[in-house]
Amino acid sequence: MKQINLLNILTLIVITTGCNPNAKTVKISKSEQTEIAMIIEPANIKPSLVGKAKLILTNRSADSVKVGESFFITFYNGTTWERVSNFDDMLFNDVAYLIPPGDVKELSINLQPKPFKYKAGKYKISKVVEILPGHAEAVITAAFFVK
Secondary structure, three states: OOOOOHHHHHOOEEEEOOOOOOOEEEEOOOOOOOEEEEEEEOOEEOHHHOOEEEEEEEEOOOOOEEEOOOOEEEEEOOOOEEEOHHHOOOOOOOOOEEEOOOOEEEEEEEOOOOOOOOOOEEEEEEEEEEEOOOOEEEEEEEEEEEO
16 A cells, blocks of 8 residues: 655645646656646636636546545736635535546536636636545646636
């Protein structure tokens, strides 16, 4: 049974995959090659149309991954990433989805759960995932743009 320790978590490497410039792959460990990728559709959104979106999570690892419905969003202000406070007081369903090795999970989300004026620019949606069996956590992200 594989076990992911704190050292492996600290060696998180986030790389961009080739097909979709907004897709991110998280490698939990160089040796175990545990990878989880997430993309958001649509990745380019008009400010007046910000709302429903879809997250596609792909487990390319040998381990199962557990993910919930919660997420947070950050905005790139030109120098740093700022957390979008619109989601700070949101409540999410306390549901856990298991994504077996090689599987894909689609989640419907709402980027506009309450009125919020998105500025034009680059945003990231982030989710915490749990890698089983060791219960190590990682944060995965996907970029989207408001134009």
